[in-house]
Amino acid sequence: MSDLPSDSFAARYATEGFGIAHLPYGSFSTSDSDTRLGVRIGEHVVALTDLVSRDSDLFPLVDQPNLDALLTSDRPTWDRLRADLQSVLSSAADAERIASAAHPLAEVALHMPFTVADYVDFYGNEFHAANVGRIFRPEQPPLLPNWKHLPVGYHGRAGTIVASGTDVRRPHGLRPEADGVPSYGPSRRLDIEAEMGFVLGSPVPDGRVPLSEADNHVFGLTLTNDWSARDIQAYEYVPLGPNLGKSFATSISPWITPLAALDAVRVAPPARDTPLADYLDDAAERPWSFDVTFEVVLNGDVVANPPFASTYWTAAQMLAHMTVNGASLRAGDFFAGGTISGPEKNQRGSFLELTWGGEEPVALSDGSSFTFLRDGDEVTLRAEAAAEDGSTIRFGECTGRIVESPTD
Template sequence: MTATTENGSIAWKYATEGFGIENLPYASFAPAGQEARLGVRIGNSVLDVPAAVNADAAASSALRAAVAGPNLDALLAAGRPVWEELRARLTALIGSAAAAAALEENLHDVDAVRLQLPFTVADYVDFYASENHASNVGRIFRPDQAALTPNWKHLPIGYHGRAGTIVPSGTDIPRPKGLRPEPDGVPTFGPSRRLDIEAEVGFVIGAGVPEGEVKLADAGDHIFGLVLVNDWSARDIQAYEYVPLGPFLGKSFATSVSLWVVPVQALDAARVTPPARTKPLAGYLDDSNAEPWGFDIALEVVLDGQTVSRPPVAGMYWTAAQMLAHMTVNGAGLRSGDFFASGTVSGTEKNQRGSFLELSWSGKEPLKLDSGREMSFLEDGNTVGIRGTAPGPGGTRINFGEVAGRIRPAR
């Protein structure tokens, strides 16, 4: 249960652990036979946000307009003051006994509605922010060289992905095809033999800046909320294509995101200071005196019902604010609906690695499953889920839900 006291409010009546009044994540949902609209979760129910706001005499006209659409798009564009007004109004209503009867008329069972992609993705950037992951990959692919490239601790490395291949949790993933390296040096074309996951956290952007350059101190004006991400990866296709311009077909076939967007305002208790910097940083990335933008999120990777890894987000070297500052420092514009992801999250221990590339050490140390089978990379029919939770106020927990997908044979 949550820290909410017994007062007859829907927070008290409906809240469950992880989905209490402390969280209130957003989604785009459609009741049976109806159009999609913006919803907020309390326990195992979804509250119709436009209906709740329109019945609230204290809601501003700007707020009413921001929640009128089928998803988060208008709210993202409305900016931080409106985000904060909406959360304040929803928290007050959901925690009020007097409002309970009216709100209950607009509650829907979460299992009885259709959830869809919660926002329209404008642009997508994927980063490489975990030192443990980057070091593991370096040791696997460049065993005779330094694990980290010389630039890694000077800037958050990233690449521009394809927004059109971001899909909602629950979408099946066909095995991608492409050119695969072979021992004789002549590539073959066919389905990926080394299909992988990447357990990540994603950041949803609002309040665009057409001329770019978002400073660390202004990150909170633009980072609206967080989701869980599985940035599926075809390691063999990627290995052959990535020199000299980086990932392309090996990464662009699908990126799955969770259906609930946890607002940044729900994560104050989860903020942590990032690891100590071991190289001097350029001024625009220097966060030594800045608000901490690390998050103590515990991830769990589940393969066909078995937990195989628990990556800790708290140890990420580069923070969301630094990623955003770097993404825009060259003047690149920022739009509402832009989205960026952390890159694979891996901890220091083997059971904290966020990809099968690392868990199996590129196939040299296959993962032993509870069934007795061994595996290195994903097989057709496998289902992978990534779950996440974080500390909330007063000893509560914040639940991110799950991002899941099942591997289908190549088309």
């Protein structure tokens, strides 16, 4: 913010992407402290207990190891906390006190920012769904008949969602073979899925969250890599969908970007070309797509730039759909919007698409080429958006490295 006092903590410590307009939340610990809930400014994190008055009714919600307690609250509380944090971090009078309490990121350990309650993974991007359809079902239409009528998804496994930096062991399972008899062993077609994840709060025990209420329940967004074993997935997914090919690991960034930080990049989703059921019809609703551009980085090389605004189904529609049957919404529920891909080859958010099922290897700067993930490969997701004050918001990175599984 250009009008920040030059001697405020925010003005002195902010870096491009992590300024006062962003303020992502995370869980951290130091060598001599317990795990605490913090907020990031630049390359530092400050515990919320050092920023919120002990006399405030907000203090019990932030005197916590992570976001769990805060997620039980509501939108007015979340917005009031954010406003209070922006105020104190912008104050010259508090700068020295905050500086003495701040911790360089290089000196802290980052943890899962919240406890995942339930997890749903959606399939909301038309470019991705059509590409996968052409690869997996070349003799059929690329989109199945239901795809334009509802946001397709599956109920995933919350227990294997891990924070960025956690190694990913190559999964084992049954793999299809040319003779029709599956073989058991490590996945030979291990892949990524560059996605945006949505952290939910303000519980609704009886479910049925309408489109108009989505802002009251989406707490924040985080970069998500839903690792996928394509060979295991291809053999198991008919007729009930993904299971072992997906459940072994999903990585998320340790930083949760507040929904309120992204007001400036809310845009209309792609044009609808199929009439929608009333509970999904968003024509009169606030825009729920976001102009966010991703980078997919493999071993230091940027191999794709998926545009999130290309995703057909919005987070509001996904939330409405996952609760319309009466399924409850709990604090800490989480869903991801599906692999993000655009119309161009360099905008594809999975290696299945980038290499067209392994038939078109992609060259790297070291002279090698890849189709699917090799042991030792490291993948990082990055993303940027514009803030309301004209600065940049950089989402916390999401990184994972593939390691060999123990032999059976």
